Amino acid sequence: MNVLKGKSIKILLKICLSGGLMYLLYRATPLQEILLLMANIDVRYLIPVFILLFANTVLSALKWRQFLLVDGVDIPLAVLTKTYLVGSFCNMFLPSSIGGDYYRIYDIARRSKETVRSAASVFADRFSGFLAMITLALMSSVIVSWRIDNVLFFIGPLCIFVLIVALMIALYKETPIRFFLRLTRLNQLSVVARVTDKLFLSFQRYGSNPRLLIKIMLLSFTFQLSVIAVSFLLALSLKASVPFFYFSAFIPLINLMEALPISIFGIGIRDAGYVFFFEWAGLTVIQTRSLAILFLAVTVCYSLCGGVIFIRRFFSSKE
Numbered sequence: 001m002n003v004l005k006g007k008s009i010k011i012l013l014k015i016c017l018s019g020g021l022m023y024l025l026y027r028a029t030p031l032q033e034i035l036l037l038m039a040n041i042d043v044r045y046l047i048p049v050f051i052l053l054f055a056n057t058v059l060s061a062l063k064w065r066q067f068l069l070v071d072g073v074d075i076p077l078a079v080l081t082k083t084y085l086v087g088s089f090c091n092m093f094l095p096s097s098i099g100g101d102y103y104r105i106y107d108i109a110r111r112s113k114e115t116v117r118s119a120a121s122v123f124a125d126r127f128s129g130f131l132a133m134i135t136l137a138l139m140s141s142v143i144v145s146w147r148i149d150n151v152l153f154f155i156g157p158l159c160i161f162v163l164i165v166a167l168m169i170a171l172y173k174e175t176p177i178r179f180f181l182r183l184t185r186l187n188q189l190s191v192v193a194r195v196t197d198k199l200f201l202s203f204q205r206y207g208s209n210p211r212l213l214i215k216i217m218l219l220s221f222t223f224q225l226s227v228i229a230v231s232f233l234l235a236l237s238l239k240a241s242v243p244f245f246y247f248s249a250f251i252p253l254i255n256l257m258e259a260l261p262i263s264i265f266g267i268g269i270r271d272a273g274y275v276f277f278f279e280w281a282g283l284t285v286i287q288t289r290s291l292a293i294l295f296l297a298v299t300v301c302y303s304l305c306g307g308v309i310f311i312r313r314f315f316s317s318k319e
Helices: 002-026 031-039 043-070 077-091 100-112 115-148 152-173 175-184 190-207 210-237 244-259 269-278 285-315
Strands: none
Touching (some): 002 269, 043 077, 043 100, 043 210, 043 285, 115 210, 152 175, 152 190, 190 210, 244 269, 269 285
16 A cells, blocks of 8 residues: 555656646746647648658567567567557656556566566667667767857767666676675575576677677667657748757757656656757747647657557457
8 A cells, every 4th residue: 555655646746747847838938829830830741750650660669579589589570569559658657758668568578478588678679779869969969069169068968878888888797787786685585686687698698699789779770860850850840940960969868858757758858858958959939849849749649549559459358
């Protein structure tokens, strides 16, 4: 009962945070001007946006499948694509933008009977995405730092990149993590020791396959560029013309912000990111907030496809 109460309080706090940020961001913004701008969007850009969103889902499922296959788990691409869509739908109700990963782990674990391998594949999938994302941000931040005359902007992505690389080395070497488990005596718990050994075994299989790693990173960079292109096209639909390199520098950082489990579906956090970063690129107050709202609306509409699949799976024994 206390655990359930604690979770309810955390969710309530996250809802309050999202609501509070939205209030602060939009309280002094003329909503009539936002509605006017939204009413005059160029809908021709929305077609390629939804095509890119679906292509991204398939790319993500394909990358996920590569990890699973190397680890001896064979799940059809169509099933993984549907699971990814349902995960996107679950993101709407779970903390951060990666809450749907819990569903992905659950769904593949129940199909394969391999919970740890399922978790390892989802973690590796997400981690490779973060690595590609921050690498693109780091490269673009060099140009942005020069354009806005602020070297601190380059230092931020650089620190995140170093942190991710350090974590990658720690996972590859195993020693730092095993030392932490010994230090905290968590390794004395049989469940923790068994799960850790299985996770590292999966990671070893990934790391010992150079062809897999090359394929994974190519898919990851393609996916991240497509994600950036979605926001770029949405900005064009609002008649907000900004060079693409600003998006390749800002969008990865905004995505990292909304991945923090401190809000619901990244609401508020994402909006703050769009407002903070894109004002540096020269967008007006109305444009930054309209872009954030439009991205949320498009994402929600697309995620509802996963809701349809979820309902169908719930009532169908074959799914």
